[in-house]
Amino acid sequence: MLRLTIDDFDLTAIAESGQCFRMTAVGKLQDKFPVYKVIASGRCLLISRDPEGSEHDFIVSCSEDEWNGFYKNYFDLLPDYQTYRDYAADDDSFLKECISYGKGIRILNQDPWEMLISFIISQRKSVPAIRTTVERLCALSRDIHTLDTKEWHALDAGLPEAVEYYCFPDVQTLSSYSMEDIQSTGAGYRTGYIMEAARGVMSGEIDLKALAEAADDQLLESLLKIQGVGIKVATCTALFGFHRLSLCPEDVWMKRVKEQFYSGNWPESYKPVLGVLQQYMFYYARLEHDRDKIKRTKRENR
């Protein structure tokens, strides 16, 4: 267990901004601060605000070496995000509003393979449904791991004794699964897409390592060759799996925002970091949407 001070870092904003599907709250410290389980690249981390510190103070379950050697980069803590936020035009009150809600968002450095498969699954699914299918896909291995949480009980006894997790299947493991295995995760019509993507990466037809070096348009072009990967999934894979911060996934939410606030075109000056700015907007748009939904439900119940 390790205590850390981290600036410009908001766990909830990261977990709820639609970029990752395996960062979930497993409990709360002092009924207030969510403890997140983060599964990534064959590891699992517990992380929470430090109840005894300020909003910049955190507690993590890993060693200092593991934090510095992996998670610091995973959470993208090296860049100064103020630099990205400074792209917002002075008169762009909408974006400024998004930024004030989403300050502390980071674009995680996630595994390209996991992002590819996860975003293939994501099409026409709600975020909770995506999470369910991804978890089931991971559980197919039956290779369960256990994270000891004893140390955390000094902070709050309400946490579970142990936290269990499955790692995301590597290419070889996923390739060994049958259609029926994949289907059983609730992947539905995307089953064939997943199988085909796994085959492509397995055969070397798609070389994710090499693509890390490719230019943005080259990367997108290669991803788009995969059945079931359209422009949205390709862009999400590029942004979240390859950290291409200029790329902006064009989903229903961003299309709505673009039409409503930017008369159909993103400002040219935003383009170098549009992927980052988009993340603030997406988080805000979803937040507002959920708020409206709650209001509506209350009205209907009257």
Added chain:
DNA sequence: TGCCAGGTATAGG
């Protein structure tokens, strides 16, 4: 209980 979900492939204009 239906409706809808961070879309894509395909067919037809």
Added chain:
DNA sequence: CCTATACATGGC
């Protein structure tokens, strides 16, 4: 180029 439609399932 554009628009219309089917698609498997889970969550709410």
